[in-house]
Amino acid sequence: MEEVSSTPTNGNDDDEGFVDPSSYVKEPTNVTKKQSTKVNDEEMAQDDEEIIGVNGRKLTSVVWKHFDQIKVNGEDKAKCKGCKKLFVGGGKSGTTHLRDHIKRCMKIKNTMDVKQQLLQAMSSKSGSPSLGMGKFKFNAQVSRSELVNMIILHEYPLAIVEHVGFRRFVSSLNPDFKVISRNTVKADILRDYKEERSKLMRFLYVPCPHNKESIIKALVECLKSFNIDEKVSTITLDNCTTNDAVVDFLREKLNSSKLIIGGSYLHMRCCAHILNLIVGDGLEMISGAIEKVRSVVAFCVSTPKRYEKFEDACNYCRIPITKKLTLDCKTRWNSCYDMLQIALMYKDAFTRLDSKVIESMASKMNVKFDKYWNVINVMLSVASVLDPRKKLDIVTFYYRLMYGDCFEIECDRVKILLVDLVHDYEMDASYDDTPFSVTSSFVNVNGKRPMDEFDDIEGLWARHVLQQPPKRTRKCEVETYLLEERLVVNESKFSLLAWWNAESHRFPTLAKIARDILAIPISTVASESSFSTSGRVI
Incomplete structure (x- = not known):
């Protein structure tokens, strides 16, 4: 009987190593x-x-x-x-x-798996699973990540991965998945925590009472712990007397030479809170009418029978019922707007308001608008000018609509502030670069001045000249940027900060200004929370 060699050959034949x-x-x-x-x-x-x-x-x-x-x-x-x-x-x-x-x-x-189409369960935003056609391929790493997320989401004990029933259940779903140990789960949770923590610097816990002293103490400790107390340019806060006092204190304690224009723009007002104050003052003028509408809506939706009578009235008036009456939240002005808008669709009693009432509303709202707009509009306009796609043209366009014939005066304010910013940044750079070299030219080893009185005067003038930034360069840098044609690019792929980083060799000072100005948050509230009419956003 012929024996087969115990060492397989390296040929490519299909019967390689085959024995009948x-x-x-x-x-x-x-x-x-x-x-x-x-x-x-x-x-x-x-x-x-x-x-x-x-x-x-x-x-x-x-x-x-x-x-x-x-x-x-x-x-x-x-x-x-x-x-x-x-x-x-x-x-x-x-x-x-x-x-x-x-x-x-x-x-x-x-x-084996031939990559045929399988029904794959897809999760919607609400968390409910839905079936969709797609190629499914098992990924152990994805399953491991979802296991950790499940434990975090539902606050399960880490020992659940060692339960016999849980392992049996997972094995029945896919035997290829190896259930990790509780120590591995702990390590994954800590890793996810560090990743999320790296996305932010710090959430401040301010102990009660929330007065000026407590907020200042917590904020100063936070700035010093991250060693950024000399790198703060602006602070965005909502509008209240406590925050105003906090900003005044910080303006005195922080190094004014490191702040923008000596700290004049340290406090940036939250636009969402300002908008709420403006609308709130306007709604006070018609609070009586709003209260009447609120009472009628509350009466109609209080019981199903009353709402049924309301529907009968709409059918009698041939008004299609496309939206349901809703009550407003007294602390959210946009919900009040929704209530009035829907009520006007169904009730003839809600007629157009008298023009004098509208005029008084607008007048009171305009006072509040001017109060805060005059403080923050120039800095916001500078941020718009630093966009190479718009430059000064967008400011000129909107200022002409807002100020009429006086728009040129407001545009000049923006250009003056931009030039002052360049001057401020160049002064800061000159102090960092020249202080040691300048003083060493006036004092010898023994601490005595070798020059006579005339030389001292000349030396003081030379020192003064060295400390002054080159005005011609500053003017040239601003004018060169504004005189160039506006940039025409694909809006969806354009990154403003990346553009300034690439052009920093041409506009070094303006690039530094853009880095700081464009980083100023315009509001302390997320945009989806400020202008959304749906539920609260955390």
Whole structure:
């Protein structure tokens, strides 16, 4: 009887290492054994079933999922579960030839994933699953991440991953997923926490009472802990007397030379709170009418029977019911607007208000608008000018609509502030670059001045000249930027900060100004929370 070499060849033939099973007489041996499926604590600690060879040793290679190890005439052989071919399968033979056969065996391929379309559960924003057609491929890393997110979301104990029932459930879903230990879950949670923490600097906890002293103490400690007390340019706060006192204190304590225009624009008012104050003053003029509408709406929606009568009245007047009456929230002016808008669609009693009432509303709102607009509009206009796609043209356009014939005066204020900013930044740079070199030219080693009185006067003049920034350069840098044509680019792919970073060699001072001005937050409230009429956003 011819024997088969125990060393597989490296040829590319499909029958590489193949032995005809008919040329052997199989001895009664034990074929591949699998561990009992009875579940106990030790078995559930393992994610995959162990494959035991004929010699009682554990077979760790993944190829044994597609081969059975058997004995033929006392020799270890590997029998393909698909085509039933025999291969050399001893412990010293390796598994490379078995892996190559798996790639070529059509019967194994037919039983494996062929990337056919499967129904894949997709999660919507509300969390409810929905079915969609798509190619599904198991990813253990994604499953591990979702497991950690589940534990965080529902505040499950970390030991849940070691529960026998949980492991059995996961194994029934996908045996290929190895459930991680509680220590690994803890490490993943801490890693996610550090990643989220790196996205922000700090949330301040201000202990009660929330007065000026408590807020100042917490804010100063935060600035010093991050070593940014000399890098603060602006602080965006809502409008209240406590915050005004906090800003006044910080303006005195912070280094004024590091602030924009000596700290004149340190306090940036929150636009959402200003808008709320403006609208609130306007609504006070018609508070009586609003209260009447609120009472009528509350009466109609208080009981189903009353709302049914309201629907009958709409049908009688042939008014389609497209929106449901809603009550407003007294602290949210936009909900009051929604209530009035919907009520006007259905009730003839809500007629157009008298023009004198509207005029008084607008007049009171305009006073509040002018109070804050005159403080922050120039800095906001500078931010618009620093956009190379708009420059001074956008300021000129809107100022002409707002101020009429006096728009040129307001535009000049913006240009003057921009020039002053450049001067301020250049002065700061000159102080950083020249103080040591200038003083060393006036004092010798012994601390005595070697020059006479005339030389001292000349030296003072030279020192004064060195400390002055080059005015011609400053003027040239601002004028060069404004005289250039506006940039025409793809709006969706344009990054304003990236453009200034690339053009910093041409406009070094303006680039520094843009870096600081464009980083000023315009509001302390998220935009989706300020102008959304839906639920609250955290």
